[in-house]
Each structure stands twice: as structure tokens, then as C-alpha cells.
Amino acid sequence: MTAQINATVAGVPRIGPKRELKKALETYWKDASTGRNLATVATQLVNQQADLIAGAGLDSVPTIGRSFYDSMLDTSALLGALPERVADVADHDNDGLPAYVDRLFAAARGTAELPASAMTKWFDTNYHYIVPELAADTEFRLDDAALLTDLADQVTRGTAARPVLIGPLTYLALARTTDGSDALVHLEEIFEAYARLLPRIAERGAAWVQFDEPYLVTDVDKDETRKADLLARTRAGYEKLVAAAGDTALLVQTYFGDGDLAVKTLSGTGIAAFGVDLVTGRTDERQADDTNIADEALLPSWTGEEQLLAGVVDGRNIWRTDLARALQTLKALAARGPVGVSTSSSLLHVPYSLAQETSLDDDAELRSWLAFGAEKIAEVALLSRALRGEETAEDDAAVAEAHEAVASRRSSERTRNAALRQRTGAITEADRHRNSFDQRREVQAKELNLPPLPTTTIGSFPQTTEIRQARAKLRKGDITEAQYHDAMVAEIKDVIGRQEALGLDVLVHGEPERNDMVQYFSEQLEGYHSTDLAWVQSYGSRCVRPPILFGDVTRPAAMTVEWFKIAQSFTDKFVKGMLTGPVTMLAWSFVRDDQPLGTTADQVALALRDEIDDLVDAGAKIIQVDEPAIRELLPLRRAQQPAYLKWAVGAFRLATSGVADDIQIHTHMCYSEFNELIGTVGDLDADVTSIEAARNGMQVLHALRDSGFELGVGPGVWDIHSPRVPEQSEVDTLLSDALDAVPASQLWVNPDCGLKTRGWDETTASIKVLVAAAQKARASVNA
Ligand code: GLN
Numbered sequence: 001m002t003a004q005i006n007a008t009v010a011g012v013p014r015i016g017p018k019r020e021l022k023k024a025l026e027t028y029w030k031d032a033s034t035g036r037n038l039a040t041v042a043t044q045l046v047n048q049q050a051d052l053i054a055g056a057g058l059d060s061v062p063t064i065g066r067s068f069y070d071s072m073l074d075t076s077a078l079l080g081a082l083p084e085r086v087a088d089v090a091d092h093d094n095d096g097l098p099a100y101v102d103r104l105f106a107a108a109r110g111t112a113e114l115p116a117s118a119m120t121k122w123f124d125t126n127y128h129y130i131v132p133e134l135a136a137d138t139e140f141r142l143d144d145a146a147l148l149t150d151l152a153d154q155v156t157r158g159t160a161a162r163p164v165l166i167g168p169l170t171y172l173a174l175a176r177t178t179d180g181s182d183a184l185v186h187l188e189e190i191f192e193a194y195a196r197l198l199p200r201i202a203e204r205g206a207a208w209v210q211f212d213e214p215y216l217v218t219d220v221d222k223d224e225t226r227k228a229d230l231l232a233r234t235r236a237g238y239e240k241l242v243a244a245a246g247d248t249a250l251l252v253q254t255y256f257g258d259g260d261l262a263v264k265t266l267s268g269t270g271i272a273a274f275g276v277d278l279v280t281g282r283t284d285e286r287q288a289d290d291t292n293i294a295d296e297a298l299l300p301s302w303t304g305e306e307q308l309l310a311g312v313v314d315g316r317n318i319w320r321t322d323l324a325r326a327l328q329t330l331k332a333l334a335a336r337g338p339v340g341v342s343t344s345s346s347l348l349h350v351p352y353s354l355a356q357e358t359s360l361d362d363d364a365e366l367r368s369w370l371a372f373g374a375e376k377i378a379e380v381a382l383l384s385r386a387l388r389g390e391e392t393a394e395d396d397a398a399v400a401e402a403h404e405a406v407a408s409r410r411s412s413e414r415t416r417n418a419a420l421r422q423r424t425g426a427i428t429e430a431d432r433h434r435n436s437f438d439q440r441r442e443v444q445a446k447e448l449n450l451p452p453l454p455t456t457t458i459g460s461f462p463q464t465t466e467i468r469q470a471r472a473k474l475r476k477g478d479i480t481e482a483q484y485h486d487a488m489v490a491e492i493k494d495v496i497g498r499q500e501a502l503g504l505d506v507l508v509h510g511e512p513e514r515n516d517m518v519q520y521f522s523e524q525l526e527g528y529h530s531t532d533l534a535w536v537q538s539y540g541s542r543c544v545r546p547p548i549l550f551g552d553v554t555r556p557a558a559m560t561v562e563w564f565k566i567a568q569s570f571t572d573k574f575v576k577g578m579l580t581g582p583v584t585m586l587a588w589s590f591v592r593d594d595q596p597l598g599t600t601a602d603q604v605a606l607a608l609r610d611e612i613d614d615l616v617d618a619g620a621k622i623i624q625v626d627e628p629a630i631r632e633l634l635p636l637r638r639a640q641q642p643a644y645l646k647w648a649v650g651a652f653r654l655a656t657s658g659v660a661d662d663i664q665i666h667t668h669m670c671y672s673e674f675n676e677l678i679g680t681v682g683d684l685d686a687d688v689t690s691i692e693a694a695r696n697g698m699q700v701l702h703a704l705r706d707s708g709f710e711l712g713v714g715p716g717v718w719d720i721h722s723p724r725v726p727e728q729s730e731v732d733t734l735l736s737d738a739l740d741a742v743p744a745s746q747l748w749v750n751p752d753c754g755l756k757t758r759g760w761d762e763t764t765a766s767i768k769v770l771v772a773a774a775q776k777a778r779a780s781v782n783a
């Protein structure tokens with residue numbers, strides 16, 4: 001009988017509590033520090049994390065070793081499957097680093113000569129992984145030196161290290177192929193590679209190895225036959241791994257959804273334990289939500305043959321756990337078989353520790369509702385003691401205190417604003433409806449009098465060093481509020497002048513005053529808290545600080561109206577009012593878990609609806625409500641998607657339907673494939689939708705044509721992700737492709753996305769090309 005794990009976490013962050021890895025990476029990339037320095041920083045972070053976990057009393061420490069960019073990418077390197085084009089990238093300075101590190105960075109970031117690999121969102125999170133690029137003839141050659149060195153280092157330090165590998169099914173299901181072949185043909189090969197690796201891991205003294213298979217929480221495949229085949233092959237693969245592992249015990253970990261399929265598929269193979277997410281999809285019973293599952297009904301396929309690592313502490317949100325409630329779940333499960341305590345997912349998705357979060361110093365109440373990474377580790381330890389009957393008097397007090405904190409969050413006036421609740425209670429379906437598009441179109445055409453194929457941009461213009469420095473100086477108190485304001489006004493004036501000179505039809509103010517499209521609004525809304533140091537990795541060295549949406553959201557004052565008025569005062573052309581939509585406001589925040597997301601989205605929508613009213617009063621005729629993240633929150637299982645789309649669309653429409661026919665509502669989407677969601681885009685009923693297209697080879701045009709899309713639409717004709725200025729002929733072609741797919745009367749001409757990451761030179765040159773393309777096409781449309 002294998003040893004058991006009493007307490008662990010499903011995975012660890014790596015960027016560092018103060019983003020130490022970010023700094024080390026970026027100086028290494030700029031050639032301003034050595035490989036040795038990067039290696040040292042990464043090692044320190046791994047050690048620190050291991051010490052924190054072991055120090056808290058957890059008895060198994062997940063380790064991916066030193067990870068320099070992304071663990072899917074690490075897996076590609078481990079399997080010798082980095083893209084072929086990086087094979088000849090020269091070693092830069094890999095002293096102390098994995099031998100492949102410069103090739104790994106070339107795949108992740110591209111080089112002057114080589115394109116970067118695609119990057120996309122990890123399941124329904126805002127973390128991005130590097131997409132494996134495979135082909136039918138890809139050969140997998142295990143390159144495990146780095147992994148084994150890191151493991152040996154941890155074992156030598158006395159860490160109960162548990163290497164974490166991405167499971168074969170998940171790795172391949174998330175891969176793309178360059179030749180149109182099926183990535184999953186390689187399933188057996190990857191299992192074989194891992195089967196060769198396991199004895200080598202066992203030799204280094206790891207008692208456990210973890211395989212992450214979150215893909216098993218999805219539908220796996222639309223086609224039932226193919227699904228059954230994949231699951232059977234996955235089961236056979238794990239049987240091989242068990243045989244190869246010898247005394248090393250295997251843990252299969254799922255997260256972001258129901259783990260029952262994983263248990264059902266792999267139970268009885270000799271896997272020692274399943275790690276499962278017991279938070280996602282389980283809501284508080286007080287909501288009487290029918291998605292809720294009673295403790296006894298959890299994981300029907302689990303017979304108790306394997307140990308269960310019960311993820312009762314939320315790994316991807318920042319709320320303090322109701323320990324009493326979690327203990328109840330743990331005890332119900334323990335009656336059925338051996339149970340250990342864990343987090344619902346890797347702690348990669350939450351900030352490191354409340355201890356360093358200075359923004360909460362003056363808000364003890366909010367602070368008492370939260371648990372970041374370190375606090376979650378302590379919660380796991382305590383729950384594990386309590387489950388084994390080893391709790392101390394202090395632990396008992398902590399359980400009671402946590403329960404009270406959760407109760408106080410639910411009853412506080414800050415989370416329950418009576419006036420707002422009265423207002424949301426009175427929302428009717430009519431509030432989510434405008435008059436017909438035909439009727440609106442006619443009124444708007446008269447009111448706006450725009451040329452055919454009107455040109456516009458998505459909102460932001462280059463966030464220059466001066467703009468960012470002005471914001472930094474304001475924060476440090478080096479300049480006054482008034483000085484900052486003047487600098488932004490000057491910037492807006494400049495941006496308006498440039499757009500007029502370029503001949504754009506509908507202008508924007510350029511968003512210089514916005515640090516981030518979500519944070520800017522969260523800072524001005526009640527019910528939201530912005531943090532100082534609560535960083536989480538978004539991709540590579542990039543981190544974000546998602547604000548905390550803890551309570552009922554209200555808008556104490558107008559948020560964008562002054563800036564709009566200033567911008568409009570500099571021009572006779574229309575300036576768009578510019579807002580972030582309700583779904584994106586949720587997707588890029590830590591959101592309260594004590595009520596359905598749709599309820600929270602409606603509250604944000606009402607605040608936006610009021611803002612839109614104020615913009616209209618101030619003279620705005622065109623208002624854009626961005627929803628780049630609407631695809632991101634789409635549930636992983638098809639069965640749950642309609643309910644999501646209903647509230648997501650409903651919230652957007654609640655925000656935007658309060659205006660008269662003459663007001664033109666725009667929206668914008670990007671960062672993901674919208675082909676399957678084109679019906680939803682139509683349901684939003686925005687008068688005009690700009691949508692990223694150029695970067696994806698105008699794929700979305702097929703969907704627009706096939707669905708007979710009837711609203712205004714601007715498929716991007718300039719891929720803004722590259723500093724390259726497009727040739728006139730390229731943009732002409734993209735636009736004529738768009739004209740083939742969408743009637744000219746519906747078509748707008750715009751870039752793929754906002755321009756804040758671009759420089760002015762390429763921006764000006766590219767917009768010239770875009771405007772010229774529109775003018776030429778207009779001539780042919782008019783003829
Ligand atoms: N209006 C925003 C901008 O232009 C939209 C950004 C986005 O789509 N992510 O920056």
C-alpha cells in the first residue's frame with residue numbers, strides 16, 4: 001500500500017512574490033544580466049515556495065522545477081518537441097540554465113528572424129500558454145536533464161518533491177499541428193516518453209509524480225465514438241505509466257471543473273490518487289442554485305479505491321475559505337475512502353500573500369474576507385489537521401473565525417446595497433431591448449451622415465513613455481493632479497489632431513488616462529478594490545493585478561464624461577465614448593462567489609448604463625462598449641454554455657439598451673476565435689462590432705457570411721500585434737475580402753485592436769494605408 005498525501009496544493013506560482021522572475025527574465029533578454037543570475041533567481045523562488053509549503057506542514061510539494069516561461073512550453077522542451085525552426089537558435093548564455101533555454105525563449109517570444117509560437121488562454125482563465133506546434137512526423141526525444149537536476153536539488157534539500165507533468169491527453173488536445181494532421185495520433189508516443197522518464201524520476205527519490213489532465217473536465221470530444229476511443233487510449237496509457245513507475249505513486253490532477261470523468265476513466269489502473277476541484281461549479285446552497293451539488297453526491301465514480309485529494313480551497317479566486325463548510329465536505333468524502341486536502345487548482349492564479357498587500361492596511365474588513373496563496377496554504381494545513389482529528393485549540397478558533405468572516409462578507413452593507421438591489425429587482429426584459437436595428441439604422445444614418453465604409457480605430461493610441469511617466473509621477477506625488485490632468489489634455493488634443501490629419505471618420509480620445517481597461521473603471525466603482533502588489537502571471541514575464549470585485553457595484557460619479565467632453569471640444573467629427581463591458585469587467589477581476597455571476601454582471605451593467613446616459617447628455621452620439629473577454633468565460637462544457645451566454649448577452653444589453661435610436665452603440669472583440677460565437681455577437685445587438693480578423697487570416701469572414709450577419713461590422717484589416725506597417729496591397733486585399741463577405745452598407749474599416757502597445761511611426765503609417773484602402777474601396781462601392 002502506497003503512502004498517502006495528507007495535505008498539498010495542486011500547483012505553485014513561479015513569478016515571485018515581488019515579480020523577481022520577471023525582472024531576471026527581462027534583464028536577461030535585454031542582455032543586461034547573465035544566465036547565472038536568472039538561474040539563481042529562479043532557484044531561489046522554487047526553494048522559497050518549497051519552504052513555505054513544507055513549513056506550513058503540508059507533506060507533499062508540487063514542483064515543476066524552475067520554469068522560465070510556461071509549463072506547456074516546458075513540456076514541449078522536455079519532450080524534445082520545440083518547433084523545428086528554433087533548432088538552430090544559438091545558445092546565448094545558458095550558464096546554470098537548461099541547455100534548451102534560448103530555444104525555448106525563441107519559441108515563446110520569436111526572434112528578429114523567427115516568428116513566435118501561438119499563445120492562447122489556459123482553459124477559462126486569463127493565464128496564457130504557448131501552444132505546442134506539432135506535425136504528423138514530429139518525433140519526441142526526451143530531454144529531461146533540466147527536470148532531473150531540479151528534482152535532485154529539491155530532494156537534496158529535503159523537499160518532499162512531487163514533479164508535476166502535463167498529462168499526455170491534455171498536452172496533445174491543446175496542441176496545434178502545422179500540417180493539418182490530428183495531434184492526438186501521438187498519444188501513445190507521449191505515454192511511452194513519460195514511461196521512460198518515470199523510472200529516472202523514481203531513481204532521484206520522488207515518492208509521487210503528478211500528471212495534470214484538466215482536459216478531462218471538458219466534453220473531450222463532440223463525437224461520442226471519438227471520445228470513447230480517446231478515453232480508452234488514455235486509460236491504456238496510464239496503465240503503462242503505473243507499470244513503469246515502480247514504487248513511485250501517480251497522482252492524476254484535474255481542475256476548473258468536475259473531476260468525475262477523470263476518476264471514471266482511470267480508476268482501477270493503479271493510479272494512487274486523484275486530485276479534484278471541489279470549488280468550481282459548486283455554489284453556496286443559500287443561492288438555491290440548481291448547479292449546486294450536495295457533498296454526498298460529489299464524484300459518483302469514486303469508489304474509495306484510490307486516494308482523493310479534495311480541492312476544497314479555491315486555487316483561482318481570493319476568498320477566504322469557510323473552513324467549517326469545507327470540513328463538512330471533507331468528512332462526507334472521508335466516509336467513502338481515503339482523503340487528503342488540497343486546492344482546487346494550482347496557486348498560479350492567485351497572488352502570493354496578503355502579508356505584502358499594503359492596499360488593505362486601512363480596510364481590515366475586506367482583508368478579513370480574503371486569502372491569497374500563502375493564506376490558502378495555511379488553510380489546507382489546518383483542514384488536514386482537523387480532518388485527522390489533530391486540530392489544536394487555535395485551529396478550532398480559526399475555523400470559527402473563518403466561518404464568521406464568510407458570514408460577515410455575506411451580510412455586510414458593502415456587499416448588499418439595498419437601493420441597488422431594489423433597482424436590479426425591478427429590471428424587466430424591456431430594459432434589455434432596443435427598437436429594431438432597421439429602425440435604428442435609418443435614424444443613425446441621418447443623424448451621423450457618415451460616408452460608406454467609415455473608418456475608425458478601437459480606442460487606444462500609443463501609450464508613450466511620457467504618458468506612463470506622468471502616471472508614475474502622479475502616483476509618487478512628483479506632480480500634482482492638475483499637472484497630470486493638463487498633460488493628458490495635451491495628449492488628447494494631439495491625438496485628435498493626428499486623427500483629423502489622417503482623415504479618419506470617427507475619432508477616439510486615445511485612452512491615455514487609462515492604466516488598464518478594467519482597473520481604470522474598477523478604481524471608480526464602489527464594490528471594487530484595486531490592489532498594489534497582488535500580481536499574477538498572465539504570460540511569460542507579463543503580470544496583471546486583477547481588481548477584487550467584492551461587493552455590490554455602484555457608480556458614485558461619472559467616470560469618463562469629462563475626458564469625452566475634452567476630446568469632443570477639439571473636433572467637429574464624432575468622438576466615441578469608450579467603456580469596458582460588464583463581462584470583461586468580471587473576466588479580468590477576482591469576482592465575488594456569493595451570488596451568481598449573472599447577478600454581478602447586471603450590477604456592473606447598470607453602472608455602465610448610467611455612464612452611457614451621462615455620455616449621451618454630454619453630446620456623445622457613438623459609444624463603444626468593449627467586450628474582448630466574452631469568449632473567455634464560456635463554460636468548458638457545452639451543456640453549460642447556453643446559460644452563460646444568456647446572462648452575458650443580457651448584461652451587455654442591459655448596459656446598452658437605455659439609449660434612443662439615434663445613439664450608435666459599438667462593441668469590440670478580440671483575442672479569441674469568434675467563429676462559433678458569431679450568433680452571440682449578433683445577439684448583443686450592437687449597431688457596430690469591430691472584431692479582430694487580420695491576425696487570424698480573416699477567418700471570421702466565413703462565419704459572418706454564413707450566418708448572414710445583419711448588423712454593422714468592422715473585421716480588422718490591420719494586424720496590430722506586429723510593428724510591421726502593412727503594404728497598401730495587403731490592406732486592399734483584406735478589405736475586398738471583407739466586401740465579398742459583408743454588404744458594403746454594413747462594413748466599417750478599422751484595425752484589429754487598440755494601439756496602446758504600438759509606436760507612433762508605425763501607427764501613423766499604417767492608418768494612412770487603412771484610410772487610403774477605405775477611400776479606394778468607397779469609390780468602387782459608389783460606382
Ligand atoms: N478600447 C480598448 C483599446 O483600444 C480595447 C482593448 C482590447 O480590446 N483589449 O485599447
Ligand code: ZN
Binds near residue numbers: 458753
Ligand atoms: Zn481588442
